[in-house]
Amino acid sequence: MSFLLRTATALLASCAAVVSAVNPIEVRSQNFVDARTNERLMIIGVDYQPGGQGGYKPQEGQDALTNGTVCLRDAALMQRLGVNTIRVYNVDPTLSHDECASIFNAVGIYMIIDVNSPFGGESLDRSNPSGSYTLGYLERTFRVVENFKNYPNTLGFFSANEVMNDVGTSSDNPPYIRAIQRDLKRYIAAHADRTIPVGYSAADVREILADQWNYFQCAISGERADSRSDFFGLNSYSWCGGDATFQTAGYNVLVELFGNTTVPVFFSEYGCNEVQPRVFEEVQALYGPEMSVMSGGLVYEYSQEESDYGLVVVNADGTIRLRQDFGNLQDQLNRINITLAQAANSTATALTPPVCDESLITFPQFSKSFDIPDAPEGLDDVISNGVRDAVQGSIVDVTARRVPMAVLDVNGASIDGLEIVPVPQGESNTPSGENTGGDASGTATEAAPSATSSAAAVENGVRAGFLGVALGLAAAVVV
Numbered sequence: 001m002s003f004l005l006r007t008a009t010a011l012l013a014s015c016a017a018v019v020s021a022v023n024p025i026e027v028r029s030q031n032f033v034d035a036r037t038n039e040r041l042m043i044i045g046v047d048y049q050p051g052g053q054g055g056y057k058p059q060e061g062q063d064a065l066t067n068g069t070v071c072l073r074d075a076a077l078m079q080r081l082g083v084n085t086i087r088v089y090n091v092d093p094t095l096s097h098d099e100c101a102s103i104f105n106a107v108g109i110y111m112i113i114d115v116n117s118p119f120g121g122e123s124l125d126r127s128n129p130s131g132s133y134t135l136g137y138l139e140r141t142f143r144v145v146e147n148f149k150n151y152p153n154t155l156g157f158f159s160a161n162e163v164m165n166d167v168g169t170s171s172d173n174p175p176y177i178r179a180i181q182r183d184l185k186r187y188i189a190a191h192a193d194r195t196i197p198v199g200y201s202a203a204d205v206r207e208i209l210a211d212q213w214n215y216f217q218c219a220i221s222g223e224r225a226d227s228r229s230d231f232f233g234l235n236s237y238s239w240c241g242g243d244a245t246f247q248t249a250g251y252n253v254l255v256e257l258f259g260n261t262t263v264p265v266f267f268s269e270y271g272c273n274e275v276q277p278r279v280f281e282e283v284q285a286l287y288g289p290e291m292s293v294m295s296g297g298l299v300y301e302y303s304q305e306e307s308d309y310g311l312v313v314v315n316a317d318g319t320i321r322l323r324q325d326f327g328n329l330q331d332q333l334n335r336i337n338i339t340l341a342q343a344a345n346s347t348a349t350a351l352t353p354p355v356c357d358e359s360l361i362t363f364p365q366f367s368k369s370f371d372i373p374d375a376p377e378g379l380d381d382v383i384s385n386g387v388r389d390a391v392q393g394s395i396v397d398v399t400a401r402r403v404p405m406a407v408l409d410v411n412g413a414s415i416d417g418l419e420i421v422p423v424p425q426g427e428s429n430t431p432s433g434e435n436t437g438g439d440a441s442g443t444a445t446e447a448a449p450s451a452t453s454s455a456a457a458v459e460n461g462v463r464a465g466f467l468g469v470a471l472g473l474a475a476a477v478v479v
Contacts, residue, residue: 021105022153023426027197027230029351032155032264032295035194036426041110042287042341043266043296044333044431045085046078050314052305053118056090063092068099073320073403074302075103076420077312081326082333082431085110085155087268087298090117093143098396101151106398106422108429110155112268112298113148114201115141115184124160126169129176135376139387141180142187146390149192156197158268159184162235164212165203167365174215174367178227181216183375185226186383199231201268204238206250210257211366217263218356224372228353231295232261233268239282241275246285258293262353267297273309277324283332287341296341299329319406322436327410333431398422 023036032041049055049064056063065071065088078086086109091097104111116123122140125132141159148154159180164170177200184198202212216229239249246252258265267286271278286297304310304323311326354360358368403418415436423429 021108021423021425022110022428024152024194025110025155025197026195027264030261030264030293030295032197032231034426040342041084041295041428042338043085043110043298044287044336045083045087045110045112045296045298046081046311047089047269047298047301048074048086048303049089049301050074050303052303052307053090056092056117058092058094058117058119061092061095063090063095063097064088065091065097065100066095068103068400069404070318071100071103072400072420073318073405073407073418075107075109076403076418077320077322077326077407077436078109078302079107079420079429080432080434080436081311081330082429084108084428084430085112085296085298086302087112087114087158089114089161091144091147092117093140093147094391095147096391096393097147097151098393101148101153101393102396102398103420105151105153105395107420108423108427110153110428111148111151112156112158113144113154114158114161115144116158116160124163124173124176124180126163126165126173129163129173130373133176133179133373133376135378135382138180138183138376138379139382141184142382142387143390145184145187145196146191146387147393149188149196150392150394152395154196156199156231157184158201158233159198159229161201161268162203164205164208166205167207167363170205170208170211170363170366172367174212175369175372178216178224178229178370179373179375181229182224182227182372183379183383185230189226190383191386197230199229199233199263201233201235204234204236208363208366209234211361211363213258213261213265214354214360215356215367217261217353218360218370219353220356220370220372224370227372229263231264231266233266235269235300236267237270237272237300239270239285240272242279242281244281246290249282249285251282251285251291255291255293261293262351264295265293266295269300270297271299271301271309273307276308277328280325280329280332283329284335287336289340292341292343317405319408321408321412322410322415324410327435330431330434330436334433336431338430 023034025032025041026035160177163173181198188196200216213232219228285291301309302311304313313321356370361368401419407415407418409415
């Protein structure tokens with residue numbers, strides 16, 4: 001359904017508040033699949049952590065999903081951008097995320113949630129995995145599950161991120177990551193009313209990449225079976241600039257490597273910024289027929305932070321200015337053949353996971369042990385009875401739709417009338433063909449320190465036409 005038709009349907013159907021939208025997602029072999037329609041979901045997403053690691057302020061009751069007005073603003077922009085999934089790195093499970101989760105749900109955007117945080121004792125310490133794998137740490141991860149398990153747009157949980165960021169960290173950590181996955185999956189099975197996938201987000205360290213993937217997708221029988229990853233995310237920045245190709249970026253190598261995957265594989269981060277503005281030509285490869293083995297990806301990242309990867313600049317007063325990267329990415333997403341992208345995986349060949357065995361591991365320093373550590377004492381009782389004082393999230397009515405703060409295009413002109421448009425029940429968001437961020441031009445240059453200087457002229461005719469239709473249809477709708 002086109003974005004304009006979807007808009008008309010949503011606005012004319014009812015003045016009632018939105019309660020639910022997306023269908024839950026399951027893992028079936030190499031694919032993410034809509035549990036009700038049985039259609040494949042291809043992840044078209046962005047990584048979302050406004051303020052970066054510093055934006056995680058549990059001591060002030062703040063994380064990326066606690067401010068409904070901010071989420072309304074960002075959901076409206078992401079809906080127009082064309083994404084259907086966000087990844088959120090740091091959340092406080094003692095806080096309510098109902099408003100933000102419900103807003104993203106209403107516009108058809110799924111969430112993949114990391115269960116860890118940058119604070120001590122709230123993640124697996126790659127330099128001391130045995131010492132950081134504690135009952136208290138696991139109880140916190142279970143509270144994250146409790147907080148997000150009831151949202152239908154919770155797509156999955158990341159058990160860890162880049163714990164192995166070099167060869168040296170690959171010796172001791174793999175069994176502990178699988179142990180955390182086992183514990184999370186046991187807790188979900190005991191306390192959630194549906195299966196929610198759990199996986200790992202890996203650094204693209206090419207010497208050990210094949211070993212990481214093999215280690216986490218292989219199957220172990222008996223009580224350790226649940227330690228297997230349900231999906232495998234890869235943080236990859238190998239496609240840099242408009243001169244890169246499928247071969248020079250090594251995408252052909254990835255297709256060959258993952259050709260017999262038995263779990264969904266996707267880019268949990270991508271979008272090299274060595275050449276700016278980014279033109280995102282890798283999008284056409286990622287969602288094209290040659291890479292149907294992959295389940296899409298998440299662009300790093302939504303907001304401009306010190307690392308200089310942002311699609312938008314968030315000002316201190318909450319206003320936003322779009323970067324040229326936003327318009328360039330939107331143009332690339334609009335060119336995706338959604339029907340082709342969501343078709344069955346045609347390149348993966350294996351259906352049965354390999355049995356875990358040290359023969360799967362080729363790099364000398366990578367762990368060959370599949371002796372998954374025993375759970376800390378007391379964990380069985382926690383899994384049986386649940387964590388105490390857990391904050392359980394639930395979908396709430398979404399009544400506000402209009403974005404109250406200013407949003408500016410790359411030239412500083414106001415984008416008027418920005419609002420979310422709830423999707424029909426059971427649908428997720430898709431690229432609309434709209435031009436929100438500006439004319440997808442801008443000459444790529446070597447990256448400069450400035451975050452906002454490389455912008456081209458903006459044409460807003462498509463946006464203005466859309467707004468005219470939407471506002472006309474919405475005349476009788478109370479927002």
